[in-house]
Amino acid sequence: MTDCAQAPLRVGHRLTPLVVPSIERPTLRNFAAASGDPNPLHLDPTVARASGQPDVIAHGMLSMAYAARLLTDEWGPAALRSWHVRFLAPTPVGRRPTCHGEVLALNAGLAVIRLWVETEDGTVTLSGDAEVSLRRPSGTEHREGPTQTRTRRRSSGCDLGSSFPCLTTFPPLT
Amino acid sequence: MSTTYLALQAVIGRESAPVVMHVWRDRLLAFAAATGQSDPRYTDVEAARSLGEPDMLVPPTFLFSVEMEQPDPFEWLTSLGVDMTTVLHAGQSFNYLAPAHAGDTLTARSSITDVRRRKGGALVLVERRTDVTRGSARIARLRMTMAVVRA
Numbered sequence: 001m002t003d004c005a006q007a008p009l010r011v012g013h014r015l016t017p018l019v020v021p022s023i024e025r026p027t028l029r030n031f032a033a034a035s036g037d038p039n040p041l042h043l044d045p046t047v048a049r050a051s052g053q054p055d056v057i058a059h060g061m062l063s064m065a066y067a068a069r070l071l072t073d074e075w076g077p078a079a080l081r082s083w084h085v086r087f088l089a090p091t092p093v094g095r096r097p098t099c100h101g102e103v104l105a106l107n108a109g110l111a112v113i114r115l116w117v118e119t120e121d122g123t124v125t126l127s128g129d130a131e132v133s134l135r136r137p138s139g140t141e142h143r144e145g146p147t148q149t150r151t152r153r154r155s156s157g158c159d160l161g162s163s164f165p166c167l168t169t170f171p172p173l174t
Numbered sequence: 175m176s177t178t179y180l181a182l183q184a185v186i187g188r189e190s191a192p193v194v195m196h197v198w199r200d201r202l203l204a205f206a207a208a209t210g211q212s213d214p215r216y217t218d219v220e221a222a223r224s225l226g227e228p229d230m231l232v233p234p235t236f237l238f239s240v241e242m243e244q245p246d247p248f249e250w251l252t253s254l255g256v257d258m259t260t261v262l263h264a265g266q267s268f269n270y271l272a273p274a275h276a277g278d279t280l281t282a283r284s285s286i287t288d289v290r291r292r293k294g295g296a297l298v299l300v301e302r303r304t305d306v307t308r309g310s311a312r313i314a315r316l317r318m319t320m321a322v323v324r325a
Binding site: 020021027034035036037038039041047068072080081082 | 213235263265268
């Protein structure tokens with residue numbers, strides 16, 4: 001068993017980005033069926049155009065599922081305590097999302113991770129943060145990701161210049 | 175616009191009929207395939223058991239699907255006159271209380287908790303809370319924010 005509280009995790013540590021293959025129509029059909037979300041915005045170009053999109057867009061929850069992999073690949077399934085995300089921009093069909101995470105704070109065995117998902121054209125489609133427990137039962141192992149020294153992003157969340165409604169505030173989770 | 179806003183305001187706090195989902199392994203395999211999930215704890219019963227889990231784990235965002243397990247999962251909006259082509263999923267949160275596994279029967283109970291006008295009324299933000307339980311055990315609390323545009 002690894003006591004992750006002793007792992008040399010630092011504020012500013014970047015997780016190894018999770019690169020996802022491009023999201024194609026079969027991906028969306030499979031996700032619609034598996035997730036139970038029947039919204040035709042993700043399947044039917046005619047409906048997508050009626051919603052003001054040039055073509056179908058990916059489910060926000062698909063991007064969030066990818067972001068979950070970023071966290072559970074790093075810390076195991078039991079570590080994720082709570083998280084919230086905002087969907088900042090639509091992900092048009094054909095785009096390749098990459099999930100990013102950075103340690104924002106460390107305190108008493110908990111880490112706060114800032115998350116974002118970016119498509120290959122630089123659009124940030126999802127932004128959020130997660131509370132992850134670094135002390136877990138045995139059976140899960142901590143993989144220490146490589147330390148990266150990329151510069152911090154200049155902005156986060158609401159000032160990304162997105163046209164999407166970035167207005168959501170959540171009450172604190174209890 | 176104000177019709178939608180008022181209709182939504184009027185049902186704040188009213189709980190939708192509970193939605194029940196039995197979590198089949200095949201469903202979790204389909205979800206894993208659709209999301210590129212390869213961690214065997216989510217896809218392989220034996221691997222999950224060897225790591226101390228009773229069965230394949232339910233992945234973190236799959237709990238959103240519990241409340242989708244009904245003939246019209248957006249009826250709570252469309253029944254109030256909301257056109258789904260004007261609705262965007264603006265935000266989502268999860269607070270986890272206990273793990274769930276294949277073989278579990280999960281129940282989702284949802285209610286609208288907040289309705290707010292933004293951008294001078296051009297946008298209505300609807301927040302909906304869902305509690306997922308397994309019998310008397312609390313599994314997770316979800317919060318979904320939907321943005322109704324051109325309302």
